[in-house]
Amino acid sequence: MKTQRYLIxxxxxxxxxxxxxxxxxxxxxxxxxFRYFEVxxxxxxxxxxxxxxxxxxxxxxxxxxxxxxxxxGTHSDTTNLFLRLFRKTGGRMTEADDNDVLRPSNYxxxxxxxxxxxxxxxxxxxxxFLYLFYSPESNDTISYDFYIRDRxxxxxxxxxxxEIFLSENNIxxxxx
Numbered sequence: 247m248k249t250q251r252y253l254i255x256x257x258x259x260x261x262x263x264x265x266x267x268x269x270x271x272x273x274x275x276x277x278x279x280f281r282y283f284e285v286x287x288x289x290x291x292x293x294x295x296x297x298x299x300x301x302x303x304x305x306x307x308x309x310x311x312x313x314x315x316x317x318x319g320t321h322s323d324t325t326n327l328f329l330r331l332f333r334k335t336g337g338r339m340t341e342a343d344d345n346d347v348l349r350p351s352n353y354x355x356x357x358x359x360x361x362x363x364x365x366x367x368x369x370x371x372x373x374x375f376l377y378l379f380y381s382p383e384s385n386d387t388i389s390y391d392f393y394i395r396d397r398x399x400x401x402x403x404x405x406x407x408x409e410i411f412l413s414e415n416n417i418x419x420x421x422x
Contacts, residue, residue, distance in 0.1 A: 271308065272306055272307075272308030272366055273308050274307075274308050274309040274311075274396075274398065274400055275308070275396075275400040275401070275402060276305060276306065276307040276308075276312055276394050276395075276396050276400060276401075276402040277305065277306045277307075277402055277403060278303050278304065278305050278306075278392075278393065278394055278402045278403060278405050279303060279304040279305075279405065280303050280392075280405040280406065280407060280420050281302045281303055281304055281370065281419070281420070282302050282417050282418060282419045282420075283299060283300065283301050283302070283390070283407045283410050283417070283418045284299065284300040284302070284416070284417045284418075285297065285298070285299050285410060285411070285412055285414065285415050285416055285417075285418070286298050286299075286300070286415050287415060288376065290376055290378060294378075296376055296377055296378050296380065297376075297377040297380040297412055298374060298375065298376055298377070299374070299375040299377065299410070299412075300372055300373070300374050300375070301372070301373045301375070301390065301392070301407070302370060302371070302372045303370065303371055303392070303405060304368075304369070304370050305367070305368065305369060305370070305371060305394065305402070306366065306367065306368050307366070307367045307368075307396055308365075308366055309365055309396075309398070310358070310359065310360045310365030310366060310367045311359075311365075311396045311397040311398055312326075312355060312358050312367050312394070312396050312397070313326070313355045313356050313357040313358040313397070314326055314354055314355065314356070314357055314397070315357045316357070324354065325351075325352035325353060325354050326353075326354060326355050326394055326395045326396070327352060327353040327354070327355055327371075327373065327392065327393075327394050328352050328392060328393055328394070328395070329350050329352060329353070329390050329391070329392045330390065330391040330392070331346060331348060331349045331350065331388060331389075331390060332388060332389045332390070332391070333346070333348075333386065333387070333388055334386075334387035334388070334409065339389055339409070342388075347378075347379040347380075348377055348379070348380065348386065348388060348412075350375050350390075353373055355371065355394060377412065380412055382413055384412075384413075385411075385412075385413050386411075386412045386413070387409055387410065387411055387412070388409075388410050388412060389406060389407050389408060389409055389410060390406070390407045390410075391404050391405070391406050391407075392404065392405055392406075392407075393405070408420065
């Protein structure tokens, strides 16, 4: 009988100790890290050939309040992923005009919530762009600066993609 108690105790102590891990803490401001941008050929919903791009980045949010609820008329925020387009002109990257045909809209990250005591959110986000008015003869070189905003209006750091050659199907990673 005593042996069974010791065996149960020997089993329960490691299990209980593993359940008592400290809660990790991160700042309430979101943090992002650019992973890659992929350029590829695709078709739009009408079957027209066009260029596509896919932005992929990692995120962390310490208080777990990232993403916006579905639009219902009561919330003023409609976007929380903000992008700035740059074009290479005369050998220099300059911010594109507001009416530039390659300028993306700002995007909406869906509502995220994590139950429990540890509210930290981590993951990757992938956003796809369609360049409907891209011309292969233009040899456009672009880049993006981007950041996200959480529900408490905390902005993340700003990340940059580096130069992207739209004429070349490729995967562009940080520093390349």
